[in-house]
Amino acid sequence: MHPLRHPRNAIFVGAVFSALGLLYLGIQTVAGWPHVDYAGTTMLILLGVAMSILFYVLIAGSPND
Amino acid sequence: MTADSHALTTSTGEQSPVAGLTHDARGGISNVVLGMLLFLTSEVMFFGGLFAAYFNVRANAPHWPTINPESITAANPAGEQFQLAILPLVGPATVLLILSSFTCQYAVWAIRRGDRTAFLRNIGVTFAIGVTFLLMQATDYVALANEGLTLSAGTYGTTYFTLTGFHGAHVFGGAIMLGVVLYRGLAGQFSARHHDAVEAVSLYWHFVDVVWILLFSLLYLLPGK
Numbered sequence: 001m002h003p004l005r006h007p008r009n010a011i012f013v014g015a016v017f018s019a020l021g022l023l024y025l026g027i028q029t030v031a032g033w034p035h036v037d038y039a040g041t042t043m044l045i046l047l048g049v050a051m052s053i054l055f056y057v058l059i060a061g062s063p064n065d
Numbered sequence: 066m067t068a069d070s071h072a073l074t075t076s077t078g079e080q081s082p083v084a085g086l087t088h089d090a091r092g093g094i095s096n097v098v099l100g101m102l103l104f105l106t107s108e109v110m111f112f113g114g115l116f117a118a119y120f121n122v123r124a125n126a127p128h129w130p131t132i133n134p135e136s137i138t139a140a141n142p143a144g145e146q147f148q149l150a151i152l153p154l155v156g157p158a159t160v161l162l163i164l165s166s167f168t169c170q171y172a173v174w175a176i177r178r179g180d181r182t183a184f185l186r187n188i189g190v191t192f193a194i195g196v197t198f199l200l201m202q203a204t205d206y207v208a209l210a211n212e213g214l215t216l217s218a219g220t221y222g223t224t225y226f227t228l229t230g231f232h233g234a235h236v237f238g239g240a241i242m243l244g245v246v247l248y249r250g251l252a253g254q255f256s257a258r259h260h261d262a263v264e265a266v267s268l269y270w271h272f273v274d275v276v277w278i279l280l281f282s283l284l285y286l287l288p289g290k
Contacts, residue, residue, distance in 0.1 A: 036124065038117070038120035038121055038123075038124050039117035039118065039120060039121040040117070041120075042113060042116050042117040042120050043110075043113050043114070043117050046109055046110065046112070046113030046116065046117075047110065047113070049109050049113075050106045050107075050109040050110050050113070053102055053105060053106045053109065054103075054106050056102070057094065057099060057102045057103060057106075060093075060094055061093050061094040061099055062093060
C-alpha cells in the first residue's frame with residue numbers, strides 16, 4: 001500500500017523546498033540585505049520542482065502490493 | 066516488467082490512482098515513462114542553473130538590458146539599451162508552441178482510446194509546429210544579429226543566446242522524438258495498450274513548452290531597469 005493515499009500528493013513533499021526558497025527570498029528582502037541571492041533562491045525553488053517529480057515517481061512507481 | 070505492463074488497472078481490479086500514465090499491472094510506472102520523468106527531473110535542475118545565472122547577472126548589471134555598443138555615437142555617448150521585439154516572430158512562435166502542447170495531448174488521448182487516425186493527425190501537427198518554431202527562432206536570431214545582438218555582445222547577449230539556444234536545442238531534440246513517434250505511428254506500432262513512447266514524448270514536449278513560457282516571460286515581459 002502506498003504511504004500516501006494518492007501519489008500526486010507526493011509533490012507537496014517536494015514543494016517544501018520551493019517554500020524554503022520563497023522564505024529565503026522573503027527574509028533577504030524584508031531584512032534589506034545589500035545583495036539578494038537570486039541565484040540561490042532560483043535553485044532552491046527549482047529544486048522543489050525537481051523533488052516534486054522525484055517524489056511522485058517514487059510513490060507512483062512503487063507496486064501496490 | 067510483465068506482459069500486462071500497459072494495463073491501467075491494478076491487480077485487484079481497482080482503477081489505478083495514476084491512470085493518466087501507463088503503469089505496471091501492480092500499480093507501478095512503465096520503464097519508459099519512469100525514465101523520462103527522471104530525465105525531466107535532471108532537466109529541471111539543468112535549466113535551474115541557467116535561470117540562476119541569468120538572475121545573478123541581471124541583478125548585478127547597472128542596466129538591463131545592457132547598452133548596445135553599436136548605438137554609442139558622438140551624438141549619443143550614453144548609447145541605447147538592447148531591445149527585444151515580440152512581434153513579428155517571437156510572439157506568434159510562442160502561441161504556436163503552446164498550441165503544440167494541446168495537439169500533443171490530443172494525440173495522447175487519441176491513442177489511449179485507440180483512435181490511430183486522430184493520433185497521427187495530431188502528432189503530425191505537433192511535429193510540424195515544432196519545426197516551424199525552430200525556423201522562426203533561427204530567423205529571429207538572424208534579425209537580432211543584424212541589430213548587433215550576438216553571443217559575444219556582452220553579458221546580455223551571452224545570457225540571451227545561452228538560454229534560448231539551449232531551449233532551442235531541446236525543441237530540436239523533441240522534434241526528432243516526435244518524428245520517430247510519427248514514423249512508428251505510421252508503421253502501426255502504437256495501440257491503446259502499447260504507447261509508452263507516446264506518453265514519454267508528450268511529457269518531454271510539455272516540459273519544453275513550460276520552459277519556453279518561463280523564458281518568454283523573463284526575457285520579453287519582465288521590465289528592464
